[in-house]
Amino acid sequence: MTEINFDSNQIPALATYSSSTPSSSLKFDHYTNSDGDSHLAAPYNDIHYVSEQLKPSSNYFIGLKRKHDSSLTLLPSSLYHIHPHLNTEAHSSAHLQQTSQQERLQARNALGDAFGTKKAKKAIKEAERNNVDIESMANVAGYIQQDIATNTDILPSRTSIKAIADSQRPLPAYDESGSSLEEVYKVSYLLSDPEFNSCKIDKILTASASQIPQLLPSQSNVGYIYDRINALKSTKASKQSRSKMRLLIYMSYLFEFRNVAKSSRSKVTERLDNPPGVLLDGLFSKFTEASRGSNKHSFTTFCQAKLINWILILALHIDDNSVDPSQIAKELSMTTQKINEAFKSVGCQLIPLTAAEREKVNTLNSQSESSVQDASKSAKRATLKTPLEFPQVRRGKATR
Template identity: 35%
Template sequence: MSSAPSARKRKRGLSDAREADSIIIDLSGLPDTQIGPVLASFPCLTPPVNTPFEISLRDEDEGTEFIKRASTITGETGSVEFSGSINDGSDGAGSRYFLALHRPGSSKLILQPAPVYIVSRQVKAHKNFRPTEPGNSEHFQARSVLGKAFGTKKAKAAINATERNRVDVSAMEDVAGVLQDRIEEGTENLPTQEKMEDLVNAARLIPAYNADAEQPEDIYPLHNIIPEPEWAAMDRLLPMLKNAADDHARARLLPNARSDWLRRHLMLAYSSPKPKAKIAKMLIYTSMMFTFLGVARRVVPDRTTLLERLAPSPEVVVDGLLSRFTETPRGSTKPQMTSDNETNLLTHLFSLCLKVDDYATDTTLIAADLKMASTKVNGLFRSLGCTIRKLTPQDLKRLGLPDSAGQEKHAILKAPLTFPKPRLKRRA
């Protein structure tokens, strides 16, 4: 009785060995592009057996072998989401995985290639959770604790000093309302932005202007540049200029005979048989302003010397220039020309040049006559509301200038008057 079971066991073992020797390994006959079984690895949390999963494939890889297509597998339970993806299924490197299928009683072992997904999980309740970033106070508190525990004596002293000097904001809550009321009381009388602009424009070192003018000639009225008594006093100089032998002699009759700008405009003014008296008087006055600037820029000479240097200027013109463009310091009897006086004189001179030039003045020529940098001259013209640019063909035609004049930049005044905006300093 005891030998029967062992005989049966030996027979089954021999049968199994023979069966194993006769198994044939073969690959699956499913098309390569057909979706087949997959393998999934769950390193963190294994879902219940009945959890459904779906596979999403990238449309661009259609027609490619299934195990080489980029794909994603997703599934979820009531509280957890699972997902895994394969971005590159190429088998150029690494390992390939197969699923083996063996039916009982069959001598074949079918191998089916299968992609492998490393599946991660996301708890639904924590999906939209974002950790709170620590604020400056938390950072400072943590650094203070570390500094007190491990810092040097100098670092600890600095931490203690910072803590002593820290303002307790909570202690100011009771007085915040009082401070706000006082601030409102103190600022209610402050000027508005429009009033501030008006105050700034009124303090500009330029002739008195008409901000509502609709034509350039009305922006700076003539008698805001040349007072009427001085304008009338120059009538007696007109016959002298008209009777001059030629342009060279005519220029030498005026105080400033070296100005190229003045000589050119005198020649143009007296090229016609009947020169305009208004243009001639403006040219005479610009000559006087040119000379007064050169004589009084450093040290203002006495009145007698000024009359000699500005001859044949009328006395009322010399006195007017002295009173408007110089000032006498306290405790002194000698007038002097400050930087503000000089700027004011230059802007009056330039506004008169604009009138002569039909509101398009060659700034390069003016800068050369004054021996000043073109940038400074252009800046003063901009303070009058001018734009600095080259003349267009339409401008040349309107002014009657040759095409060569379009190569030089001109200061152009147009209505309505617009002053340049102040430049804001960049933060370092």
């Protein structure tokens, strides 16, 4: 006969698993929370087993039968259902044992050195040379900041930068504070008194209209000069008209010099019909660059722009500060757009013609009435704007 006893001092537990059964060596701890609910818990590597107490409608007992006697002890038990949970603390970035970025980079570079192409090896070496050690830089950061602050103080101001840029423009000397063309670009800034006086006009004053082209230094593209000399001769002689004739003669020298400036000095002298020495020396000194230790000269792009600007400023003086850019463009065999930009670079603004001025545009005389009306509306005059102001350099968007 079996003796049955009840023991409530020991409380074993019955449990089921939601997934695979863990190791038999796993030991669970029993604890009761603040709400009075009992739970089982056990950590196993990166998994944390936590129980969920079930509340079944039946009571459960565990029977314990001893071998040495025939008694059976029944122990009351609770039923639990155990779920595995990932240990988030163990898998957080602060606790994971991961290889650092530097170590991964070193390993990748080692593979590249061993098996990479020449291009890959070159890229690895360049990256290593450009690598900045932040820890070592931290020791000198204060010195670098101090040097930056010191050097920033000696940087040129906007005003000084503008002054340097203005001084390097392909222009004659100018008075930025001048209130008129004659004050900003004085004739004496364009050519010296000896050069001015060497431009003889005696033969031109007595020559007929058909003889004038043969008396000019430039035998081609002299329409602009020819028209103005005839216009000045038809007016009452005055000191101003004579001065403008001399400027037209000098402009004719500039037109011809532009065509032969890259030739030898003897060839230039021949093409300019043996000009006065002072005038020839002035042309070479203003519009060519001499090589060091040599008599050779170069007609550079800067010199070409300088010569064209000289012609434009002379035209402003001759045309009383109102020049038709299309006429100059035709004489120089350049587009009107380029001449417009050149006028702007010397400080001019382009102003549309008035109704009265449009009727006098000589270049439109041969066109039909409708074409004259359309073209004259787009015609403009270049006029020096005072106070003098040069165009600002536009900053475009950065390209990728």
